[in-house]
Amino acid sequence: MTTExxxxxxxxxxREPYQQAYYPPVPTRFxxxxxxxxxxQFIRFWIINFKIxxxxxxxxx
Amino acid sequence: xxxILILGAGLSGHTVxxxxxxxxxxSAHQITVVSPKALWNWIPSNIWxxxxxxxxKQVTFELGPVYRKAGVDFRQAKAISVHPEGDGxxxxxxxxxxxxxDQRAGQTDKIDYDYLVNxxxxxxxxxxxxxxxxDGGYTVSVCTPExxxxxxxxxxxxxxxxxxxxxxxxxxxxxxxxxxxxGAAFEYIYNIDHCLRENxxxxxxxxxxxxxxxxxxxxxxxxxxxxxxxxxxxxxVFAESLxxxxxxEWITRAHVSKIEPGKIHYETLDGTEAxxxxxxxxxxxxxxxxxxxxxxxxxxxxxxxxxxPNGMMKxxxxxxxxxxxxxxxxxxxxxxxxxxxxNIFTVxxxxxxxxxxSKVMKSPKGTQISPTPPRTGMPSAAMGRAVAxxxxxxxxxxxxxxxxxxxxxxxxxxxxxxxxDILKGTAAxxxxxxxxPDYETFPEYGRDMxxxxxxxxxxxxxxxxxxxxxxxxxxxxGPGWHLLPx
Ligand SMILES: Cc1cc2nc3c(=O)[nH]c(=O)nc-3n(C[C@H](O)[C@H](O)[C@H](O)COP(=O)(O)OP(=O)(O)OC[C@H]3O[C@@H](n4cnc5c(N)ncnc54)[C@H](O)[C@@H]3O)c2cc1C
Numbered sequence: 001m002t003t004e005x006x007x008x009x010x011x012x013x014x015r016e017p018y019q020q021a022y023y024p025p026v027p028t029r030f031x032x033x034x035x036x037x038x039x040x041q042f043i044r045f046w047i048i049n050f051k052i053x054x055x056x057x058x059x060x061x
Numbered sequence: 062x063x064x065i066l067i068l069g070a071g072l073s074g075h076t077v078x079x080x081x082x083x084x085x086x087x088s089a090h091q092i093t094v095v096s097p098k099a100l101w102n103w104i105p106s107n108i109w110x111x112x113x114x115x116x117x118k119q120v121t122f123e124l125g126p127v128y129r130k131a132g133v134d135f136r137q138a139k140a141i142s143v144h145p146e147g148d149g150x151x152x153x154x155x156x157x158x159x160x161x162x163d164q165r166a167g168q169t170d171k172i173d174y175d176y177l178v179n180x181x182x183x184x185x186x187x188x189x190x191x192x193x194x195x196d197g198g199y200t201v202s203v204c205t206p207e208x209x210x211x212x213x214x215x216x217x218x219x220x221x222x223x224x225x226x227x228x229x230x231x232x233x234x235x236x237x238x239x240x241x242x243x244g245a246a247f248e249y250i251y252n253i254d255h256c257l258r259e260n261x262x263x264x265x266x267x268x269x270x271x272x273x274x275x276x277x278x279x280x281x282x283x284x285x286x287x288x289x290x291x292x293x294x295x296x297x298v299f300a301e302s303l304x305x306x307x308x309x310e311w312i313t314r315a316h317v318s319k320i321e322p323g324k325i326h327y328e329t330l331d332g333t334e335a336x337x338x339x340x341x342x343x344x345x346x347x348x349x350x351x352x353x354x355x356x357x358x359x360x361x362x363x364x365x366x367x368x369x370p371n372g373m374m375k376x377x378x379x380x381x382x383x384x385x386x387x388x389x390x391x392x393x394x395x396x397x398x399x400x401x402x403x404n405i406f407t408v409x410x411x412x413x414x415x416x417x418x419s420k421v422m423k424s425p426k427g428t429q430i431s432p433t434p435p436r437t438g439m440p441s442a443a444m445g446r447a448v449a450x451x452x453x454x455x456x457x458x459x460x461x462x463x464x465x466x467x468x469x470x471x472x473x474x475x476x477x478x479x480x481x482d483i484l485k486g487t488a489a490x491x492x493x494x495x496x497x498p499d500y501e502t503f504p505e506y507g508r509d510m511x512x513x514x515x516x517x518x519x520x521x522x523x524x525x526x527x528x529x530x531x532x533x534x535x536x537x538x539g540p541g542w543h544l545l546p547x
Contacts, residue, residue: 020305020310020311021305024304024305025290025298026302026306027302034518035487035517035518036484036487036518036519038484038519040518041520044520045524048490048516048520048521048524049524051512051514052474054512055474055492056439056547058471058494058512059439059443059466059470059471059472060466060547
């Protein structure tokens with residue numbers, strides 16, 4: 001996945017403070033790495049599957 | 062012998078047909094499905110058709126052969142009117158249908174029933190906003206495969222222009238103050254972003270989100286809380302973070318009132334009226350019932366007894382108007398049985414909800430700008446299965462429905478693709494339990510925080526891709542389909 005930080009930049013200006021983009025959390029490189037790390041995501045895949053299975057079991061219960 | 066008539070072969074209607082055909086196999090009971098399209102469509106994957114990642118063939122299949130195999134009588138037709146007490150000619154309850162297949166297009170017929178399941182889904186009400194929608198309007202849609210194909214054609218034209226050095230504004234979201242199904246637009250905006258990055262033209266594009274949600278991440282469910290980074294955070298944080306990370310802007314609390322070529326007119330909750338220029342816009346239309354009528358034995362119009370004013374069918378919900386503070390999960394239907402006619406059930410988007418889940422908000426002009434309740438895939442399938450089980454048991458002598466699937470007791474899972482690639486793709490996986498907040502059982506957040514979560518990653522993309530194949534296999538009634546989750 002390419003993200004904003006990898007995309008070409010327009011000439012740097014001082015960013016306006018207090019705009020929309022000023023407040024929300026932005027993932028760090030570490031977080032972004034883990035989002036596409038095949039080993040970590042393989043583990044998450046099974047964990048998420050298990051959670052959704054529990055949700056299904058409870059919904060049909 | 063009893064005849065079960067199912068109107069609509071979409072997600073919920075086909076679920077009813079699948080289970081009943083399995084459970085009633087070998088019995089004398091007859092199942093008839095009436096639906097206007099020859100193809101079944103896995104609607105969530107239309108998003109990928111809308112960015113050219115999939116074809117119509119990959120997201121649809123012919124219903125006829127599947128129903129033949131299952132022993133279901135399939136009529137390619139649309140239902141026009143319900144006659145729950147019959148009429149002067151026919152003493153049994155029946156539905157009037159109009160065929161849509163090539164041989165019989167326009168011909169009408171009466172189909173009698175012992176049990177009726179209305180699963181006709183939404184009417185895509187583009188007409189509610191002048192200039193909205195692909196048919197005679199200026200925006201595109203991804204709600205049907207044909208719409209999604211057209212959306213992709215327009216998208217590719219814009220990408221070509223971007224490659225030639227031009228700039229473009231892409232707007233995605235909801236096309237009216239009372240829309241639901243924000244999730245589909247949410248998914249599409251990320252797929253556009255991904256597609257533009259893949260084509261190396263993201264820096265020339267402005268991507269904007271516009272919606273009727275009070276805050277991002279409301280999704281018509283009054284928002285959601287999740288555990289994240291050692292805190293209980295709101296879904297707003299999750300959704301805004303995704304947008305900021307991808308350099309998107311957003312406008313919320315907006316009712317799109319009119320669309321002209323290249324210009325969206327909108328009103329916000331604080332009364333502001335503004336305009337937004339666009340080159341490409343995909344805006345979800347508001348939903349209504351498909352417009353079925355109902356008639357008494359003497360031919361008198363009784364549509365308003367069976368249907369709510371929005372055309373959705375009344376079921377076992379508490380429709381008395383109440384202030385927001387008094388809304389409860391107990392208002393929501395659980396058996397989906399019509400209160401007047403106990404042999405009529407309604408599932409999926411076709412049932413009339415008792416009230417929204419998100420708090421109703423109005424602008425100073427009195428325009429409602431707040432989402433109506435979603436009825437996404439998992440709840441629609443749960444309702445379908447419960448109603449099928451109730452009908453099976455009632456055929457065997459049960460005096461009333463035996464199975465329940467209230468949205469106050471069932472959850473929803475949504476895997477929203479944010480870019481399709483087997484190694485670099487990601488998706489936002491979000492779950493809520495229950496869909497309608499239950500503050501009696503879960504006083505703090507109204508939801509079970511163990512079963513309500515959200516995360517972004519490649520695992521979600523794998524799941525989305527696998528689910529596409531699993532659900533199509535299941536809908537085609539492949540061997541062992543009933544062992545797969547709905
Ligand atoms: C682009 C998009 C993406 C989505 N993505 C997701 C997702 O990722 N996850 C999720 O959970 N949900 C998703 N949804 C929502 C999901 O598609 C719906 O919740 C679900 O399809 C509702 O099922 P339904 O049976 O009520 O309606 P539908 O599936 O729309 O089925 C209605 C059926 O009735 C038929 N019909 C219409 N009029 C008549 C008539 N007069 N007589 C007889 N039949 C009639 C239609 O042809 C259709 O076959 C998405 C929706 C869209 C639009």
